[in-house]
Amino acid sequence: MKVxxxxxxxxxxxxxxxxxxxxxxxPIPGSITGMILLLILLLTGVLKEKHIRETADFMIQNMGFxxxxxxxxxxxxxxxxxxxxxxxxxxxxxxxxxVLAVTALSTQLLINLKExxxx
Amino acid sequence: METITNAHLFGIFLTVGCFYLISLARRKxxxxxxxxxxxxxxxxxxxxxxxxxxxxxxxxxxxxxxxLLGPVTVVLALPLYRHRKLLVEHKYSIIGGIVSGVVSxxxxxxxxxxxxxxxxxxxxxxxxxxxxxxxxxxxxxMLQANEGITIxxxxxxxxxxxxxAPFMLKLLRVTHPVAKGLSIGTSSxxxxxxxxxxxxxxEGAMSGLAIGVAALTTVxxxxxxxxxGWY
Numbered sequence: 001m002k003v004x005x006x007x008x009x010x011x012x013x014x015x016x017x018x019x020x021x022x023x024x025x026x027p028i029p030g031s032i033t034g035m036i037l038l039l040i041l042l043l044t045g046v047l048k049e050k051h052i053r054e055t056a057d058f059m060i061q062n063m064g065f066x067x068x069x070x071x072x073x074x075x076x077x078x079x080x081x082x083x084x085x086x087x088x089x090x091x092x093x094x095x096x097x098x099v100l101a102v103t104a105l106s107t108q109l110l111i112n113l114k115e116x117x118x119x
Numbered sequence: 120m121e122t123i124t125n126a127h128l129f130g131i132f133l134t135v136g137c138f139y140l141i142s143l144a145r146r147k148x149x150x151x152x153x154x155x156x157x158x159x160x161x162x163x164x165x166x167x168x169x170x171x172x173x174x175x176x177x178x179x180x181x182x183x184x185x186x187l188l189g190p191v192t193v194v195l196a197l198p199l200y201r202h203r204k205l206l207v208e209h210k211y212s213i214i215g216g217i218v219s220g221v222v223s224x225x226x227x228x229x230x231x232x233x234x235x236x237x238x239x240x241x242x243x244x245x246x247x248x249x250x251x252x253x254x255x256x257x258x259x260x261m262l263q264a265n266e267g268i269t270i271x272x273x274x275x276x277x278x279x280x281x282x283x284a285p286f287m288l289k290l291l292r293v294t295h296p297v298a299k300g301l302s303i304g305t306s307s308x309x310x311x312x313x314x315x316x317x318x319x320x321x322e323g324a325m326s327g328l329a330i331g332v333a334a335l336t337t338v339x340x341x342x343x344x345x346x347x348g349w350y
Contacts, residue, residue, distance in 0.1 A: 029253035031192035038196035056194035064156035069181030077267030102223040104302035107216030
């Protein structure tokens with residue numbers, strides 16, 4: 001019963017997020033609207049952590065599993081890249097490395113600055 | 120054979136089986152570099168190709184699992200809630216870090232695409248490579264690009280981010296868990312987040328936060344670019 005109840009709540013919030021995104025014409029997908037909605041419900045105390053804990057933790061700990069069908073989908077979409085495989089891969093790889101480095105270094109710098117400021 | 124593969128059970132069984140057995144092998148062997156998502160994908164593709172099983176057959180069951188990505192994204196709010204104190208404490212660093220990451224993602228795709236001679240259509244398809252899949256698809260539509268290429272670039276980004284992040288963060292001497300998590304989530308969305316969660320609770324929560332904030336920031340910047348007549 002517990003898992004069913006938790007699933008019911010989580011799926012309900014996802015559905016509410018989908019409806020909000022669609023009918024308010026938000027530029028973000030329903031799942032992200034649902035995530036914001038769940039955060040608001042938790043912060044306001046309407047929902048307690050125990051109402052979703054076990055199911056949510058299972059999903060988070062095994063998140064990779066839910067991505068498998070999406071990654072297998074590469075099997076049918078790779079043709080769109082014909083002739084540009086190497087260049088496209090290079091852009092994506094370099095850009096990923098750049099984003100990782102820029103975000104990590106700037107965040108660390110800002111945190112260090114703040115800690116210095118405090119002292 | 121056709122009657123077995125062309126059913127919902129086939130895709131679900133194959134996906135659950137691969138992921139479980141690889142996760143088990145990883146735990147028993149202690150080889151932490153074994154990536155259950157990447158290996159499952161490779162094994163399933165091999166089975167489909169070698170067995171001449173149509174992709175549509177696999178996706179009957181695979182689609183059921185794929186549909187659960189929605190709820191999985193929703194519950195990412197839980198680690199955020201658990202770390203709300205940290206979030207408030209570091210709010211300016213978090214916003215500054217994510218925004219600089221998102222800007223570097225868009226600028227680097229535009230500059231690198233032009234340097235390497237990609238056409239504008241491909242360039243537009245790659246703009247959203249660092250964001251979470253549902254928003255990446257939305258961005259691709261907004262820019263009238265190719266969804267398939269966007270999805271491939273998102274998957275490469277996620278797998279790459281998840282595998283190189285620990286090494287790169289060590290190399291750059293980034294030690295603060297907030298900075299580690301944010302950079303993983305901003306650069307490699309939910310797929311990278313699977314790695315961040317393994318690194319620690321704080322890293323995982325910050326990475327989960329970055330998925331949403333980075334995606335929203337990317338959408339806003341693209342809207343701005345379109346408004347300015349760039350695309």
